[in-house]
Amino acid sequence: MGNNLEVKTMAEYAAEGKQPEVLFWVGCAGSFDDRAKKITKAFVKILNSINIEFAVLGTEESCTGDPAKRSGNEFLFQMQAMTNIEVLNSYSIKTIVTTCPHCFNTIKNEYPSLGGDYKVLHHTQFLNNLLKEGRLKIEGGEYKGKKITYHDPCYLGRANNEYNAPRELIKKLELELIEMKRCKSNGLCCGAGGAQMFKDAEKGNKEINIERTEEALDTKTTIIAAGCPFCNTMISDGVKAKEKENDVKVLDIVELIVTAQDL
């Protein structure tokens, strides 16, 4: 795998007087979290491999405000939102793709009434569109026939009714998808949403990520796919707690594609 990622910032595009096809909103996890950074890179590799003109905001990007809003801090959320909207509008951004369902949900649903109206896509939707347009080709590669299960992120699934795009990609990878007992609109949360990622859980008899991981492990698959950096962390932690990290991999769909296509 080559490590030469080609990433241009929006500022660079603007300096050249050009407009990219899409803005890749990397998100805080994708920018700073070591595990999530790999997902960011994998997505960029795919974009690079088919020469998609995309830009990132780089140092001009800031938290969407999702965890603040879900904690109840509407002030901080709207400060973040309006600052981000100002940046996005100054570059006349039309289409945004993001690897994080929380950023996706916030920009898509909560920015419009504050003056930020964009077409927002989750990376699985974006790639699925490219697939349909014939610009992206996916084959099974080394995964052909392997068993996989997919965890629906709440903020992609129930929150925005997207259950198909990730499953279509899994199908293209010729993987055998074994659904968990609770899937799609019945999917169980990983435990990170609503700002829970940043605090300890309240007293109970189990951690939510363990409950979910046990269900995923029940499918007896060797890969657990997710489409959210936070779900990824929670379930990875769950797999470690169950001492299964040598047998079961928790991967984002773009990581599967990168490995399968040997990018």
Added chain:
Amino acid sequence: MIQYLPNIIFIGVLFFGLYFFARNLSRLYRNINFGKSIDVRGDRKQRFLNMCKIALGQGKLIKRPVSGMLHVIVYVGFIIINIELLEIVLDGVLGTHRIFSDYLGELYGYLISTFELLAFLVVVAVTIFWLRRNVINIKRFFGDNMKGWPKNDANIILYFEIVLMALFITMNATDTNFQAMNSGNLISGYVAILFDGFSNESLHIIERACWWAHIIGILIFMNYLYFSKHLHILLAFPNTYFAKINNLGEIDNLNSVTNEVKLMMDPDMAFSNETTESEEIEKFGASDVMDLNKLQLLNSYSCTECGRCTSVCPANITGKKLSPRKIMMDTRDRIEEVGRNLDLNNGVFVDDEKSLLNDYITKEELWACTSCNACVQECPISIDPLSIILDMRRYLVMEESSAPLELNNMMSNIENNGAPWPYNQMDRLNWKE
């Protein structure tokens, strides 16, 4: 004159039944309107469609096939058998007996047969409901706060339904003329065998007693609704109509905050007169029911306490105190308490030093929510417990500054460096290396 006594008594009973029902409804309306206004305009067609699919069509109930099908039986039975109520009322007022039979001829037999069959099925379904609640160990009927009144309420409703249906069948079974017609007595024909050997006189007395008990029972049941979770038979319809039609992931942006943030971000605006109109200091978020909006209060009155929400709540499943059903029940208990306060004080709320927060719902419950929307998705009539949780979190954070320490750290990180973790914004592109 004396021959009209039953008519007069009937009209009196009916009048009182309807009068108290109207009074209950007006109190209900007043209590719901104690909440804040909410914008529910937009896409009436979509709203109407949702109501038809979810309330009228029972679309979401069927997701759990056993309880769903049983519910559909009781629901269809309830609606269709109520056509019979029209005849009963007309008979009572006019002093006639089975007034429709003269006009409908053969059709009358089919109609009553349908009612009888449905009544029988309702009895069967309700019996299974009772077993599910009291004998079979189904967690959602035994969990958290399903003791005392909520449990009794559920059983009272079931007993009411069984008794009303039994009265209806017995009334038909002891109606000698009706049995002699031998058309329409699909079920009561078999029950009539039990009354073999009874004199015509005593049969008539039993028939009349059942007839009166049936209609009075219905009037009592109607007035019981206001105090019961059974209110959903009326409120499910407006509730599904007014329910959120946007993506579940969208949380409303507080307009009051938008104005303040705009002022902060644009110093020019601070000196213009445009936004300084409302000097009233607005309270952010909700600590009591009057801070909630009308839809949230309607939600609480519509809740049937079925517990499907709690049974899918990740926090509740893993033993945390949070239960979305309890959030709805607490909200209703509190608005009812506020309603009684209004009744006692001529419609003016007198501070009772209580609030929804702390006295009913604890912080521990509120902070356990992952905002996953499973409860909202699951509710058969589109109740949204999450919106109440978030409004109460808003109060805790913006009015009380009492978020858990870790969340305060997260928020100050966002404030200082634009990320929930303490990383420098200038390092945002370092992943590339």
